[in-house]
Amino acid sequence: MTTRVGVEVSIAVADAVKLCNADVVAAYPITPQTHIVEHLAELVANGELEAEYIPVESEHSAMSACLGSSATGARTFTATSSQGLALMNEVLFIASGMLPIVMAVANRALSSPLSIWGDHSDVMSVRDTGWVQIFVENGQQAIDNTICAFKIGEDKRVLLPVMVHLDGFNLTHVIEPIIFPEESEVAKFLPPNKYPLPLNPNKPVAMGDFAPPFIFTEAKWAQEFNIEKSKAVVLEVWDQFAKAFGRRYQPVEKYKTEGAKTLILTMGSFSETASVAIDEMRADGNEVGQVRLRLWRPFPFEELRQAVQNVDNLIILDRAVSVGGPVGPVASEVKSALYGLAKRPKVVSFVGGLGGRDITVNSFKDIIKKGIDIARTGSKTEFEVYGVRE
């Protein structure tokens, strides 16, 4: 019997990690950190979770400890945010391509100026690290996808690290009703981690070794091939999750897209706010709908093209700026994905919701209306910064 309880989403993510029976948690316990690893520390200290908890002196060390632990075949978890994710950066690349670490990232702005509030600038700085990356938009999705993340990453066809992105504060610090699956059901869904080439003195292996020019290109191509191929496993795991627990996830999720001429796309918790705006605009007779990017890496090219190719306008709200670059990072990738299509929507790029600035239902209605105007009349700038005081 599953029950619905009110719980802070960070605490819920920690409880989900406990349900997954993680073996090792390595984390830097000070700001920018969330209650995720604080609660895991409690669970380990209280004997509720039999795991090794490694408190370290920085996020760089946290991720380094995760490498070692994951390399022995231990189920490994950590969490971080903003500057902490930035400090992990070089180690993230080392994990990619071989070690199925799961990390929850509370998406928050990068300094400067210093901000503790939410946006996606931290995520975008680790876009190319070679991790599978999933965006969630509410607490239930956060715990569901934490469970799925272990199953995806540890699958022997994948063996990749996985990030679960949940918006800082908007999700990590709010109390939501959450359905926790039973431990026995999770155990049935998530088999024990069996890493095929673990560190073992009886059968030595070297990881992260030196690759001279004669083999580096082949190694990178193998990595690219592998992450592209992982999409099939992500789909399979989400499908199995739906069968076991009744909640279904897809790389690109559509909301009221039937008959829509204009779609809004955004990632993370703002998607739910946008859905309310779509409801209200639909009630007023507007032909609008929504698409959500759930899977950020590997990028779901086919699913995205199918979801948007028949509409006139696609309006994208990014919560990060590519400073000095083109449109927002999501808009940039979406444009690139659509470029080869003979018939494609006009893409209008907005940047907003930076460093904790709220985007309300009315803001989304405003963005959609402005976006439709820009699609019709064009704009002098590559993208619009929504709500900036000039």
Added chain:
Amino acid sequence: MAKAENELTWKDLEIGCIVTEPGSARSYSTGTWRSQRPTYDFSRCIKCGLCALYCPEGCIGPNKEGHFEANMYYCKGCGICARECWPRVITMVEEEEK
């Protein structure tokens, strides 16, 4: 490795380019990095082995006569042995010189 370096494809690699053959770095010739090479006047060699102790590559050992000599497959030509050899056995010369 069964295949030659330039014949390996990405499909020959283990996940994450993990190396499963212990000591495979032994096959990597660092001697190609060299621009100078050590030459020896073994008549002065007292077999003290200081050069071997200082060699950062660990590629110096006694030859058949017991004189210390670098393995040129690995010697990078750094010249530390020549600097440390106080009986002045070792002289570094440019690779292009005969």
